Amino acid sequence: MKQSTFxxxxxxxxxxxHLRAQFPMLxxxxxxxxxxxxxxxxxxxxxxxxxxxxxHYYTELSANIHRGxxxxxxxxxxxxxxxxxxxxxxIGAESDGSIVFTKGTTEAINVVAYGFVRKFFGxxxxxxxxxxxxxxxxxPWQEACKATGATLRFIPVNPDGSLQLDALEDVITERTKLxxxxxxxxxxxxxxxxxxxxxAARAREAVVLVDGAQYVSHxxxxxxxLDCDFLVFSGHKMxxxxxxxxxxxxxxxxxxxxxxxxxxxxxxxxxxxxATYKPIPDRFEGGTPNIAGVIxxxxxxxxxxxxxxxxxxxxxxxxxAYMVERAREVDELVTYGxxxxxxxxxxxxxxxxxxxxxxxxxxxxQEGVAVRTGFHCAQPLMQVFGVxxxxxxxxxxxNSTEDIDALVNGLARIKGVFG
Amino acid sequence: xxxxxxLYQEIILENYRSKKNRRKIEGASLHAEGANPSxxxxxxxxxxxxxxxxxxxxxxGVGCSICCAxxxxxxxxxxxxxxQEAREILKQFKGMLLDDLEPDxxxxxxxxxxxxxxxxxxxxxxxxxxxxxxxxxxxxxxx
Ligand SMILES: Cc1ncc(COP(=O)(O)O)c(C=O)c1O
Numbered sequence: 001m002k003q004s005t006f007x008x009x010x011x012x013x014x015x016x017x018h019l020r021a022q023f024p025m026l027x028x029x030x031x032x033x034x035x036x037x038x039x040x041x042x043x044x045x046x047x048x049x050x051x052x053x054x055x056h057y058y059t060e061l062s063a064n065i066h067r068g069x070x071x072x073x074x075x076x077x078x079x080x081x082x083x084x085x086x087x088x089x090x091i092g093a094e095s096d097g098s099i100v101f102t103k104g105t106t107e108a109i110n111v112v113a114y115g116f117v118r119k120f121f122g123x124x125x126x127x128x129x130x131x132x133x134x135x136x137x138x139x140p141w142q143e144a145c146k147a148t149g150a151t152l153r154f155i156p157v158n159p160d161g162s163l164q165l166d167a168l169e170d171v172i173t174e175r176t177k178l179x180x181x182x183x184x185x186x187x188x189x190x191x192x193x194x195x196x197x198x199x200a201a202r203a204r205e206a207v208v209l210v211d212g213a214q215y216v217s218h219x220x221x222x223x224x225x226l227d228c229d230f231l232v233f234s235g236h237k238m239x240x241x242x243x244x245x246x247x248x249x250x251x252x253x254x255x256x257x258x259x260x261x262x263x264x265x266x267x268x269x270x271x272x273x274x275a276t277y278k279p280i281p282d283r284f285e286g287g288t289p290n291i292a293g294v295i296x297x298x299x300x301x302x303x304x305x306x307x308x309x310x311x312x313x314x315x316x317x318x319x320x321a322y323m324v325e326r327a328r329e330v331d332e333l334v335t336y337g338x339x340x341x342x343x344x345x346x347x348x349x350x351x352x353x354x355x356x357x358x359x360x361x362x363x364x365x366q367e368g369v370a371v372r373t374g375f376h377c378a379q380p381l382m383q384v385f386g387v388x389x390x391x392x393x394x395x396x397x398x399n400s401t402e403d404i405d406a407l408v409n410g411l412a413r414i415k416g417v418f419g
Numbered sequence: 420x421x422x423x424x425x426l427y428q429e430i431i432l433e434n435y436r437s438k439k440n441r442r443k444i445e446g447a448s449l450h451a452e453g454a455n456p457s458x459x460x461x462x463x464x465x466x467x468x469x470x471x472x473x474x475x476x477x478x479x480g481v482g483c484s485i486c487c488a489x490x491x492x493x494x495x496x497x498x499x500x501x502x503q504e505a506r507e508i509l510k511q512f513k514g515m516l517l518d519d520l521e522p523d524x525x526x527x528x529x530x531x532x533x534x535x536x537x538x539x540x541x542x543x544x545x546x547x548x549x550x551x552x553x554x555x556x557x558x559x560x561x562x
Contacts, residue, residue, distance in 0.1 A: 358458055358483035358546065359427075366422050375459045388459040388481045417427045418484075 014307065014315050020398050022047040033368025036403040041186050041214060041347055041394030042372050043236045046300075053299035054241055057292040065291055066265060066282075080291055083298030084281070090301045091231060092222035093248055100254070100284040101294050104245035105213040106136040107260075108232035109180075111247055111284060112209055113140035115257035117178060123149035126175040128206070130192075131157045131380040132185045137211040138380070141180060155181070155197075157384050161188040162338045168200040176206040183215035187376050187392065188337030189320070189347030191215065198227055207253060213237060218316055218345055218396070220309040229253050235293065240300035244293035247284070254280045261286035312397045316346030319395045319404065323348045326408045332415070336385055346395035349376075352411060355418045357389040363417060364391075367410035369403075425536035426485065426543065434530070435484040440477045440494035449560065452480075453553030455545055460486050464553045466497070468561070473497045473505060478550060485543050489534055490550035496528040497554075502561050509558070512551055516544050 020026045025045045028035050037045060063073035065080050081096075088096040102108040117127065127141050127150055145152045155171050156164040172179060179201040184191045194210060201208045209230035212221065216231070217238035223231050230253070235244040249257070259266060259277070266286040267275045277283045304312070320341060327333050332353040337344060352360050361373035374389040375382045382388060393407055444450075447465035454461040462480030466473055476494040478487075493512075497505050512531060514520035516538045524531050537547045 356481075356483035358460075358543075359485075362426070362540070362543070363422060374457070379459075382459070388461070417423060417432070 014311055016400055023398055030368045031366050036369040036406040038393040038403055039370045039372045040396035044239050044396055047239055047303050049303055050239055050296050050299045054292045054296040057295050064288055079295045083294045086298045086301045087246055092224050097280055098249055098251050100247040100281045101289055102245045102247050103243050104234040105232045108245050108247035109136055109140050111260045112230055113144040114260045117144040118147055119258050121148040121150040121177055125150040125177045126153050128153045128171055128176050128179045130155045130163055130181055131384055132161055133182055134186050135377040137180055160338045162190050163192050165196055172200045172204050174204055176204050178207050180209040182211040184345045186214045187349050187378050187381050189344040190338055191343055191345055219313045223248055235297040238300055239303055240297040241293045243290045244297050259284050263287050307397055316395045319399055320346050322401050323404050326404055330411055336390055348393045349390040351390055352414050355414055357391045360391045360414050363413045364410040369406050369410045428533055430530055430533035431488040434488035434491040437491050440491050442477050443479055444475055444477050449557045451553050451557050453549050455549055460549055471501050473500050483546050485546040486549050489547040492531050493550045496531055506558055509551055509554055
């Protein structure tokens, strides 16, 4: 999953005009200016095909799945399960049985925290994570450790937000039962060397969860060559709708786990005092799921596959390089993240001198530039940087150098107010 | 109106930059911390009260310009006020931002009106109110 796994020369360049025309939000203006959407780390914009798929379900099917004997219910079930196949193929999973739909990354991590950690961990066991994680990949583990008596340990972090992988052998020990790590930091874009972390975990027979919320939407992924046990990600960050996400789990791991949600749709037989459960993955999808969302996620996967994940990754790498180059023109900028751009995805975090990120973001907004400000659900990393927050620009396939120029020009407005 | 006219006016920027009240009061009669979890703003407010009169007020911590300017204005406006008067100023300030009420501050603290423009920026209202809500918590503890 390292950047070097694809060859820059092979990548096709994106037809930006053609792509941008498919995103209704990009036709809007913000504060009367050209809309420069640089908050893709928070959520992505949606192409027409995804919006149409969501609407298609409500206008042409609108039936529940797995229950009706009538045509529209059958069709809805088929389309729902087709997304499972598409997602499995998209991430190179061995079977669609290992794809569980959740409402997002956060829920997927909680499914693992409850169904795996709380079931199997006890005092003396250790769970390893890092200080660069999104709160979603930290807080569930804190609570699961409290409940089981297991200990939470951290791969040490460098001042630039990269991980000290030389310390892996010290942190991942025979007591380690799970390693939970992000594939890409949502603050700096840093992409740790997952192959190395997973090899260290394997050597100790620990299970590995990869938080792919920022990575999967921007890079090609193959869970089999990566050899992780869990991969979690959110539909809304990959051109899909909100309220749907994915838990990939190796079949043999998923088989051992307990569901988080019990009720209808996940059972085979229910008697007064007990019930038996469906096979994986259905056992993990109790209740009526987000059917429209899942169907639209299928359309998002189709869209991304058509554009090409390698081309998207290459495009964002070019944008990051351009951003870093333009940022050099502005002496007041303080930037965060490793200098080695080959270890980073399309995210650029900064502060303008000592101007509070909130003030910087409010002035950029006036220029039509949408950025995220604050601590990005990653307060431990903010502590490493010694700041309370940053301004974050995060790129996607439809961004152009024009968006970055708008950001850099907007910095003049910050200078105008705060000097 | 531009953001610069509305929000980032000179009075607000001056109060934001002012270091006068940005300090701890050792042995303060009252102090409390206030935080906005969504943006990371986090400040501590100190009050010295003698015979029910505020003799000194200060704040420390991190916040955006709107939050800090608001905190500085708060400290300035409370000097030599009784706790009852402080409650009245608090009520007017909140009414100005939340209920669109025309404020009627005494002349010497009319700078508080500079914060009125914040009401047009819903996400910033909580920045401006953070120090005041913290004050409210403190005053609730005073009989
Ligand atoms: C790295 C990372 N992990 C987890 C999440 C949580 O995703 P969601 O809010 O979609 O559950 C995010 C979202 O910002 C993220 O960036």
